[in-house]
Amino acid sequence: MMTVINDQGVQDLAHRIRSLSPKRRRALMAVLEKQGVDLSVLDLVRDLFGSGAVPLSTRRPDEPVPLSFTQQRLWFLAQLDGAGSAYNIPMAVRLRGHLDRPALVGALREVVLRHEALRTRFVNRDGVPYQHIGDGTDFEVRQEDLADLAELPRICAQEAAAPFDLEHDTLIRARLLRRSDQEHVLLVTMHHGVSDGWSVGVLHRDLIALYEALRAGRPSPLEPLPLQYPEYANWQREWLDDGVREPQVAYWRERLAGVDPRLSLPTDRERPPVKTYNGAREAFLCPAELLDALREVGARNDATLYMTLFAAYSALLHRYTRQTDVAVGTVVANRGRAEFEGLIGFFANTLVLRTDLSGDPTFPELLAQVKRRALEAYEHQDVPFEAVVDALRLERSLSHSPVFQNMFVLQEAQTSQEAKLGDLEVLPVEVDVQATKFDVTLDLRETPDGLAGFVEYNTDLFDAETIRRFVRHYTHLLASVAAEPQERISRLTELPAAERRRVVEEWNEAPAGLVVEERCVHEWFEGVVAGAPDAVAVEFEGRALTYGELNARANRLARHLRELGVGRETLVALCLPRSEYIVVCVLAVLKAGGGYVPMDPAAPVERLEHVLRDSAPQVLLVDGTVPEGLDTAGVPVVDVRVDAGVWAGLSDADLDRVEGGSGPGDLAYVIYTSGSTGTPKGVMVEHRNVTRLFTATDGWYG
Numbered sequence: 001m002m003t004v005i006n007d008q009g010v011q012d013l014a015h016r017i018r019s020l021s022p023k024r025r026r027a028l029m030a031v032l033e034k035q036g037v038d039l040s041v042l043d044l045v046r047d048l049f050g051s052g053a054v055p056l057s058t059r060r061p062d063e064p065v066p067l068s069f070t071q072q073r074l075w076f077l078a079q080l081d082g083a084g085s086a087y088n089i090p091m092a093v094r095l096r097g098h099l100d101r102p103a104l105v106g107a108l109r110e111v112v113l114r115h116e117a118l119r120t121r122f123v124n125r126d127g128v129p130y131q132h133i134g135d136g137t138d139f140e141v142r143q144e145d146l147a148d149l150a151e152l153p154r155i156c157a158q159e160a161a162a163p164f165d166l167e168h169d170t171l172i173r174a175r176l177l178r179r180s181d182q183e184h185v186l187l188v189t190m191h192h193g194v195s196d197g198w199s200v201g202v203l204h205r206d207l208i209a210l211y212e213a214l215r216a217g218r219p220s221p222l223e224p225l226p227l228q229y230p231e232y233a234n235w236q237r238e239w240l241d242d243g244v245r246e247p248q249v250a251y252w253r254e255r256l257a258g259v260d261p262r263l264s265l266p267t268d269r270e271r272p273p274v275k276t277y278n279g280a281r282e283a284f285l286c287p288a289e290l291l292d293a294l295r296e297v298g299a300r301n302d303a304t305l306y307m308t309l310f311a312a313y314s315a316l317l318h319r320y321t322r323q324t325d326v327a328v329g330t331v332v333a334n335r336g337r338a339e340f341e342g343l344i345g346f347f348a349n350t351l352v353l354r355t356d357l358s359g360d361p362t363f364p365e366l367l368a369q370v371k372r373r374a375l376e377a378y379e380h381q382d383v384p385f386e387a388v389v390d391a392l393r394l395e396r397s398l399s400h401s402p403v404f405q406n407m408f409v410l411q412e413a414q415t416s417q418e419a420k421l422g423d424l425e426v427l428p429v430e431v432d433v434q435a436t437k438f439d440v441t442l443d444l445r446e447t448p449d450g451l452a453g454f455v456e457y458n459t460d461l462f463d464a465e466t467i468r469r470f471v472r473h474y475t476h477l478l479a480s481v482a483a484e485p486q487e488r489i490s491r492l493t494e495l496p497a498a499e500r501r502r503v504v505e506e507w508n509e510a511p512a513g514l515v516v517e518e519r520c521v522h523e524w525f526e527g528v529v530a531g532a533p534d535a536v537a538v539e540f541e542g543r544a545l546t547y548g549e550l551n552a553r554a555n556r557l558a559r560h561l562r563e564l565g566v567g568r569e570t571l572v573a574l575c576l577p578r579s580e581y582i583v584v585c586v587l588a589v590l591k592a593g594g595g596y597v598p599m600d601p602a603a604p605v606e607r608l609e610h611v612l613r614d615s616a617p618q619v620l621l622v623d624g625t626v627p628e629g630l631d632t633a634g635v636p637v638v639d640v641r642v643d644a645g646v647w648a649g650l651s652d653a654d655l656d657r658v659e660g661g662s663g664p665g666d667l668a669y670v671i672y673t674s675g676s677t678g679t680p681k682g683v684m685v686e687h688r689n690v691t692r693l694f695t696a697t698d699g700w701y702g
Contacts, residue, residue, distance in 0.1 A: 065131040067122065068233040069384035070346045074193045075122050075129045078166050085435045086277035087192035090160035091200065092429035095184045099424060100215045101176065104186070105141045107210035108174055110220065111203060112139045117194040117229040117345040122166040131230055139170050146177040152185060157432040164191045171195075185429065194229075196348035197411060198333045203344060212422050229345035240383065248383035249391045251376070256327070256352060256392055256403065263405050264321045265439065267461040274398045278459045279436025282467045286451035286475050293482035294451075300485070301364050303371045305446070306410045309478070311363065311370040313408055313442055314355040315489050316477050320470075324358040329404040329438070332381050350385035351377045352403050360490045363481055400439075407441040434459075440467075442474070451478075472496060518664045520687040522590040526551065526654055540580045550580075552652035554587035557640070559655065560647035561592040564636060566618050568658045569667045570594040573617040573635070575601050575608065575627065581640050585621050586669075590687075593658030594618070595667035597682075605629040607680065611672050615682060664688035 067075060074087055112118045116133045123132040146152065155177070164171055171191040178184050188203070195203075209221050298308040310330070317326050334349040335341050353373050357366065389402050396402065420426060436456045444453040457467050473494035480492040495503065519527075533548030545553070566572055572589045574596050576582050589596040597615045599608055601622075608630050612620070620626075620635045624642070657663070668690055670682040 064125070065133070065230040066233055066237065067129050067131060068229075068236055068346060069386050070349070071122065071131070071193050071233070072129065073386045074191075074346075075166060081277075084277055085161045085163050086279075086437050088160055088162075088164070088435070089190045089192055089195050089200065090156070090431045090433065091188045092156050092159075092431050093186050094427040094429055095186060095421060096425040096427065097182060097423055099184050100211075100422075101143070101178075101184075103211050103214040104176065104421075105143070106214045107207050108141055108188075109136070109139060110210045110214075111206050111344075112136045112170075112172060114206065114222070114225065115202075115229070115344040117199075117343070118170075118172045118190070120171060120194050120229070121168065122193065124167060131233065133230065134170070139172065142173075142175045144175070144177060146179045146185060149179060152177075152429065153432060156187060156429060157434060159187050159189055160431050160433055161435065162189070166191070166193060193346055195344055196333075196346050197331070197409075198335060198347065199344040201412075202342060208421055215422060225342060226339050227343075229343055232340060232343070232345065232347070236384075240387075245383055245387065248380045249387055251380045252352075252383065252388040253391050255376070256354060256388070259327050259352075259354060259392075259403060260323075260325065261327070261394070261400060261403050261405060263317060263326065263439070264323060265317070265406075266320065268463045268466055269461060271399050272460055275400055276458065276460045277435045277437065279434055279456055280459050280464065280467075281433055281454045281456050282464065282471055283430070283452075283454040284471045284475060285447075285449060285453075286478060288448070288450040290475075290479060290482055291446065291451045294478060297363075297482060297485045298367075301367050301371075303367050307367060307370050307374055308481075309410060309444060309451075310353065310374070310408055311355075311367045312478050312481050313474065314353075314357065314370065315363075315366060315492065316474050316494060317406065318357040318489065319473075319477075319494060324356060325354065326357060327352055327354045327404045329353075329407045330377075331407070331409055332378065334381060336382070349381055351381055352385075352388075353377055353408075357489060360488050362488050363485055363492065366489060401437070405439040407438045409441065409443045411443065411445040440470075472499070518688070519691060520590065520664055520666070521668055521690050522554075522587055524691060525587060538580045538583050540578075543580060545580055545584075550584065550587070551654070553584045554591055555652045555654060556647045556650045557584060557588035558591035559650040560638075561588060561594065561619060562655075562658075564619050564638070566592040566594045568593045571597050571615050571617040571667075571670060573597045573599055573612060573615060573620045575599040575620060575630075576623045576640070577601055579623065581623050585640060590668060591655050593666070595684075596669045598669065598671065601627045607675070610680060611682075614672075614680075615670055664691065 066072075077087075078084075113136045119134045119136045119139075121132045121134065122129050146155075159173075159175060171194045173189050175187040176184060177187070190199070190203075206222060213220055294308050295305050298305050301308075303311075310328070314326050314328060317328070318324065330351050330353055331348050332351055334347045340347060353370065355366070355370060355373065361369070392403070394402050433456065436458050438456075439458050439461055441456040442453065443456065444451055446452075455467050455471055476496050477492060477494040480487075480494070484492065493500065529547045529551045533551075534546050536544050537547040537550045538545045561572065566589070570593065572585075572592075572594050574582065574585050574589070576585060586596055597611065597617055599611055601608075605627060608627060612630070612632070612635065617635060620632055620637045621640055622637060623640055626632055626637060664687045666687060668685050668687045670684050672680045672682050674680065
């Protein structure tokens with residue numbers, strides 16, 4: 001029976017297919033054909049997610065080959081930062097069993113001969129970089145004995161950290177370490193300029209096929225490649241010039257308009273003025289039951305596992321930063337044509353997914369948004385990230401990467417067949433990678449044991465314990481999503497029970513035996529006055545006031561303020577230079593029952609006028625003069641030095657609480673923010689907010 005799909009269904013299907021890896025895409029297309037989907041519909045789907053009309057063509061041998069756009073970016077970074085290891089792709093495996101060493105070495109050489117990308121160097125001709133493809137004769141497999149297995153981690157880390165010279169080195173190197181006749185370790189390191197994550201799988205498959213053929217004395221079973229990476233680089237430029245670039249760039253220009261590349265994660269150290277690549281990794285594993293539950297959450301919301309994990313990651317970044325506009329980088333294979341799938345080379349492209357977490361959405365609402373943004377991004381994935389950055393015209397900084405600082409990756413799981421080399425047992429070796437491209441990269445992979453992953457982080461910004469806590473929070477948030485998949489983001493928890501108990505309960509317990517008295521700030525002060533009236537309280541430029549004198553002056557001024565209408569939670573602005581009068585005035589306002597608003601007389605007059613208008617004080621206290629240009633119309637002005645005689649004859653006894661019973665819950669003061677991110681805003685602080693510092697710090701203030 002023929003299956004009918006409408007036009008919208010065809011487009012949705014094309015977007016969904018395009019979001020898959022090439023391997024899964026082929027499998028899905030085969031299933032659709034078996035299910036009887038109209039072949040004309042299948043052709044339309046192929047057109048929608050295909051690579052465009054520009055044909056692929058071979059190049060002339062004498063024709064200079066430009067770098068692809070991704071290669072060009074890495075070449076530029078190498079010129080800017082010098083040779084480094086941040087863009088190395090290291091691999092290490094232990095081989096257990098009888099190894100045919102000549103066959104393995106021969107297979108590695110055949111892989112290099114098969115793929116021109118692995119024989120490529122980046123040459124500079126008058127400031128313009130080109131690909132130079134060698135003949136492969138300079139590739140060698142270093143073979144040596146491994147005397148002590150305990151040395152392996154150091155050797156792997158050393159190999160991963162060794163930089164490549166893009167102009168003079170072969171951009172792949174290999175070492176074969178012999179532990180015994182039955183155990184070897186193979187190290188292979190490629191530069192990202194000639195490889196990517198998909199290429200690693202191609203290398204594995206080619207190496208297995210060639211090793212088994214050489215060991216058996218058979219010719220290579222691999223079909224000749226229809227083209228090489230240099231053809232892709234030429235085709236990419238021709239294709240983007242064929243009317244493809246501008247519509248895709250226009251989408252990204254609109255989608256990323258106004259994006260803030262700085263995600264304000266709490267760091268352990270300040271960001272250095274020049275970005276570094278010093279890094280480390282923290283590995284983790286989520287159990288298989290949780291992975292199955294997360295797949296189910298995605299399926300119920302018609303979303304992929306990738307979208308589910310990404311939505312949870314965005315929610316965690318929101319919880320950490322309180323930012324509602326979160327931009328995260330991600331990677332796509334970018335191999336939309338069948339001819340590219342068997343090639344080793346740097347095809348992968350970077351996309352930016354921007355998520356809006358305002359309004360406290362439910363997780364299904366967030367997931368729907370992530371799905372929509374991801375499908376749009378896949379539809380516009382062909383334009384190189386470098387062209388997107390150029391189109392945004394962002395102000396570049398040496399301290400951070402453009403557009404985003406956090407990366408999210410979900411790798412395709414390897415099959416058990418890919419973990420075999422003939423009859424050898426192949427065991428992955430963890431490589432201590434000490435370089436990173438971004439502040440934080442979350443790299444995940446589906447495995448039979450569950451969701452395996454690691455967080456790669458910049459060690460100049462974060463300590464290991466900080467990242468371990470970050471990992472715990474992400475895995476616990478995933479568990480919270482699985483348990484309460486319909487909940488709002490604010491209700492999901494990233495804190496494990498023990499950590500939540502420590503933060504919420506233990507850290508908020510009052511010290512044993514502490515009795516918190518509900519008194520106002522000035523009442524605490526009056527208690528000190530009663531105990532030591534003759535002790536010096538304030539000194540300034542040779543002048544001193546005892547506690548008794550300070551209290552008496554504040555009481556007299558407080559009575560005058562009450563005569564001017566100051567009462568419970570009435571605001572009084574203080575525009576005073578630094579002197580003992582500040583302390584007198586603060587205490588007087590509090591004793592009168594009001595709250596004070598500090599104003600720096602040296603601040604710009606525009607800020608002073610904003611504070612004055614916004615707070616609408618009952619009285620403005622100054623010392624000598626009103627700042628030049630400040631409009632005080634409608635606000636009574638009292639000069640605490642010139643007008644002091646007005647209240648000199650009033651009682652200096654402590655005042656009773658104002659009518660209505662002012663207390664610890666009343667305003668003590670209003671402090672205005674800097675206004676660096678917008679209009680300054682007044683923050684209201686109660687008496688109890690201040691007095692708790694005296695009661696909850698176990699005597700810090702004496």
